Amino acid sequence: MTVPPRLADVVVIGAGQAGLAAGYYLRRAGVDFVILDAQEAPGGAWRHAWPSLRLFSPAQYSSLPGRMMPAPASGGYPSAADTVAYLTDYEQRYQLPIIRPVTAHAVRRVGERLAVETGARAWHAKVVISTTGTWWRPYVPHYPGMRDFGGEQLHTADYRGPEPFRGKRVVVVGGGNSAAQILAELSHVAQTTWVTLRPPRLLPDEVDGRALFDLATRRHRAALAGQNADGIGDLGDIVAVAPVREARDRGALKAEPMFSAITPDEVVWADGSTAACEVIVWCTGFRPALGHLAPLRLRAPGGVISTDGTRVLAEPRLHLLGYGDWTGPASATLIGAGRTARQMVGEIIAQL
Structure with missing residues (x-):
């Protein structure tokens, strides 16, 4: 019926x-x-x-x-x-x-x-x-060898906290806010490597979502008027919330360039250098x-x-x-x- x-x-x-x-x-x-x-x-x-x-x-x-x-x-x-x-x-x-x-x-x-x-x-x-x-709809880009990786791969959407990764070698991929917050937390319990497509830029400490919304609004209005306006990317990429500032101040936010391939137990850069890896966290949007x-x-x-x-x-x-x-x-x-x-x-x- x-x-x-x-x-x-x-x-x-x-x-x-x-x-x-x-x-x-x-x-x-x-x-x-x-x-x-x-x-x-x-x-x-x-x-x-x-x-x-x-x-x-x-x-x-x-x-x-x-x-x-x-x-x-x-x-x-x-x-x-x-x-x-x-x-x-x-x-x-x-x-x-x-x-x-x-x-x-x-x-x-x-x-x-x-x-x-x-x-x-x-x-x-x-x-x-x-x-x-x-x-x-989490997005994970493709890199050669990722299907052969013998460790664990997860996306931001799958991450629930640092304890399962205690003592492990973890690569965090991505240059945005999620990557920075997750890296800041994991770096207390794991050996972390941060890789990004371009050098990450923290926004000034006094800039938060209020300023970002105002900036996005001005940019939208300028576009409707056929004018150019500064974008959020002109200020930086990452909001410096308290855990991120703490990680920055203790030197945990050092980022490496994006790797080019993955082996069963490493990530590999174009110049042949490698980093041992047991977990990859894809903070890739x-x-x-x-x-x-x-x-x-x-x-x-x-x-x-x-x-x-x-x-x-x-x-x-x-x-x-x-x-x-x-x-x-x-x-x-x-x-x-x-x-x-x-x-x-x-x-x-x-x-x-």
Whole structure:
């Protein structure tokens, strides 16, 4: 027996920070909407981050609209657990219509609506907002010999803490914030080697997520006006949160150039030098988790989905939120998702 589809003006796919920000403004606008979340519990990707992970800004600058994140009891910047607690409280406070666990397998065109297929049932919506983020698509580059490596390889998404690597020789790959934070922690218990494609650059100690968001916003506005503006990369690559500063000050953040190959028990550089290795941690980033949109065939040459802000040009009934600057300035951050969601929902109201 076929289960009839449910109808809603807007279906939001994902109840992480971007989905909650969208839900806040949709509810305030009185829109008929539902949020479908694949997770078993609140918190989005933050539920799966390693315990020592720290945000890049104080709590008051890491908040969603309408509800300030409480300052951590321990002081400093909020942890992953602090963020999960905040997001849990947020969705309960605003009684957002979240259904979980429900996985959106596909989005298809059905007449004047988009159908979000979830297996047992489909939702038909006038507008769909995809907020699935990137955590679910970890990226690992290919290097010769990596399949023959006899030790352990893991990605940022798999890392849970330093204890399993105590006393081991660990190579950390990547020049971003995750690599620096994980290296700082591992260097207390393991023999670490840090390798990066280019020399890593720490931001000045006084620069954190507040300044980065303001910079991303200015750059976005300048681009819209056809002007050039300094990018985040002009300042540096890594936010100097407390554990990273501590590792820097004790000399643990010395980086080597990227190796060229991997043997069963070593990494090998182009000049023939080697380093013995039992573990490789790939802190090499993520890709947008957009497989559910494949039936719409939206990717342009080069694999990108062209957007005007959050709205997909090839399918105006679809909006993307929280995937990076291409879907709004700093929209993959808590504060950036909220500010982008406000403008997006205004556009959606006009569409409806």
